[in-house]
Amino acid sequence: MNTLKKQVILGAYLGGVNHHTAWWDPRAGSQIEFDSFEHTARTAERGKFDFFFLAEGLALRERAGQIFDQDIIGRPDTFTVLASLAAVTDHLGLAGTINATFNEPYELARQFASLDQLSGGRAAWNVVTSFDAFTGQNFRRGGFLDHSQRYERAEETLEVVRQLWDSWRGDDIVADKENGHFLRRPDAGTFDFHGGQFDIRGRFTVPRSPQGRPVLLQAGVSPQGRDFAAGNADAIFSPYGKLPEAAEFYRDIKARAVSFGRSADDIKILPSASFVLGDTEAEAWEKYHEVRNQQVTGQTALILLEQIWNRDLSTFDPDGPVPDIEPDPDAPPIIQGRAFTYQDRFETVATLRAVSEAKKLTLRETVIDQFERGPIVGTAAQVAEKVDAFVQNDGSDGFIIGSHLVPSGLDEFVDHVVPLLQDRGVLRTEYTGTTLRDNLGLPVPHDRIPYPDPV
Numbered sequence: 001m002n003t004l005k006k007q008v009i010l011g012a013y014l015g016g017v018n019h020h021t022a023w024w025d026p027r028a029g030s031q032i033e034f035d036s037f038e039h040t041a042r043t044a045e046r047g048k049f050d051f052f053f054l055a056e057g058l059a060l061r062e063r064a065g066q067i068f069d070q071d072i073i074g075r076p077d078t079f080t081v082l083a084s085l086a087a088v089t090d091h092l093g094l095a096g097t098i099n100a101t102f103n104e105p106y107e108l109a110r111q112f113a114s115l116d117q118l119s120g121g122r123a124a125w126n127v128v129t130s131f132d133a134f135t136g137q138n139f140r141r142g143g144f145l146d147h148s149q150r151y152e153r154a155e156e157t158l159e160v161v162r163q164l165w166d167s168w169r170g171d172d173i174v175a176d177k178e179n180g181h182f183l184r185r186p187d188a189g190t191f192d193f194h195g196g197q198f199d200i201r202g203r204f205t206v207p208r209s210p211q212g213r214p215v216l217l218q219a220g221v222s223p224q225g226r227d228f229a230a231g232n233a234d235a236i237f238s239p240y241g242k243l244p245e246a247a248e249f250y251r252d253i254k255a256r257a258v259s260f261g262r263s264a265d266d267i268k269i270l271p272s273a274s275f276v277l278g279d280t281e282a283e284a285w286e287k288y289h290e291v292r293n294q295q296v297t298g299q300t301a302l303i304l305l306e307q308i309w310n311r312d313l314s315t316f317d318p319d320g321p322v323p324d325i326e327p328d329p330d331a332p333p334i335i336q337g338r339a340f341t342y343q344d345r346f347e348t349v350a351t352l353r354a355v356s357e358a359k360k361l362t363l364r365e366t367v368i369d370q371f372e373r374g375p376i377v378g379t380a381a382q383v384a385e386k387v388d389a390f391v392q393n394d395g396s397d398g399f400i401i402g403s404h405l406v407p408s409g410l411d412e413f414v415d416h417v418v419p420l421l422q423d424r425g426v427l428r429t430e431y432t433g434t435t436l437r438d439n440l441g442l443p444v445p446h447d448r449i450p451y452p453d454p455v
């Protein structure tokens with residue numbers, strides 16, 4: 001290991017069918033069968049990745065009330081998938097995105113604590129607040145909370161979840177068979193929480209995590225989302241895969257963490273990224289453009305822009321210019337169920353127009369160019385160099401990598417790029433610990449319950 005250089009953190013991402021996948025490719029497999037999850041997870045572990053990562057999609061995406069067919073394969077339940085992967089992997093962290101808006105803290109704490117126990121300390125929770133009222137219709141409250149209330153609820157949810165996870169000491173179970181003594185203290189698991197959102201008390205049923213507590217990730221980029229992450233999370237799943245905006249986000253989050261009394265190193269920034277490899281750089285770019293052209297048809301390009309404009313753009317020509325009309329933020333949403341990560345529609349539209357003009361791109365070409373979060377394209381040596389340089393230049397602390405080809409796409413990265421990252425001394429050649437905290441170099445939180453008086 002090269003201690004002078006930052007180590008590259010790697011997560012493996014398997015999403016549903018959308019404009020980042022190549023489901024039509026003859027080599028593409030199912031997005032929902034266990035084999036696909038198993039293959040990707042085993043490949044990630046073979047490549048000494050830190051963790052496997054699942055996003056959350058609780059509604060099929062719609063345009064003007066109709067499902068759009070690139071998105072029809074939904075995502076199966078996160079806990080079921082991650083628990084089954086725990087059985088076929090030994091070292092890989094298992095990270096699940098679950099929102100704090102529609103779930104109860106007691107359930108969340110139990111589910112992640114259980115996954116952590118079953119996996120020997122490899123669970124991580126990516127805490128999101130979910131993005132639209134459309135998804136909320138699936139749930140009991142019929143709805144939703146506005147943006148700031150979502151973060152208030154998420155803050156309090158985390159406070160409760162931490163209290164539940166901390167309600168057991170690591171040494172509470174003595175299981176002394178000779179003397180028939182199972183618990184060290186009779187009040188293990190006791191909790192009592194009274195806040196604005198939750199008013200609960202009782203006993204938590206799952207003993208302390210093998211890694212102290214499950215690891216916390218976050219994904220959300222508004223000022224509130226950034227503060228929430230900087231104050232609480234061990235890592236962020238970020239949408240910024242291109243320098244210099246990635247470096248700006250990195251600096252901002254680390255500074256916010258310090259203002260919360262944490263060290264800049266306590267929070268890792270991990271953009272989502274895709275890659276395309278070729279024997280030569282030209283071949284890699286050719287492959288990349290071929291895939292992107294198939295992923296983003298004219299119709300898909302219009303739908304992706306409709307999400308920003310919030311207008312029906314179906315009469316525009318994908319091979320013509322970017323629409324010259326203005327967005328309509330106040331109209332009822334035309335696209336439902338898709339994460340919206342653009343903070344300002346007007347600014348985004350201005351950027352798209354500027355890019356299209358500067359590079360002389362059509363509407364569709366502009367979407368192809370701009371709706372990719374930072375593809376890493378080139379020969380294996382170039383990709384390894386780009387990954388390493390991005391991390392060493394503080395664009396991030398690593399990447400959460402997905403491939404357009406499920407489930408075999410990650411093999412190429414593991415076979416060809418991973419050995420080069422290992423040669424550069426920035427990726428482990430063997431796992432040195434057993435938990436996800438060990439992989440990420442995160443400290444184990446101390447027991448919060450004071451040591452009981454000797455019995």
Ligand SMILES: Cc1cc2nc3c(=O)[nH]c(=O)nc-3n(C[C@H](O)[C@H](O)[C@H](O)COP(=O)(O)O)c2cc1C
Pocket residue numbers: 054055056057097099128129130131219220221222223224225226237238239272339340341
């Ligand atoms: C990179 C990224 C990935 C996200 N993935 C998901 C997801 O899988 N499921 C989900 O419900 N929300 C997801 N979100 C959205 C979050 O729900 C987020 O909390 C929401 O956008 C509101 O937060 P913000 O306004 O701070 O960005 C994601 C957001 C980002 C930035």
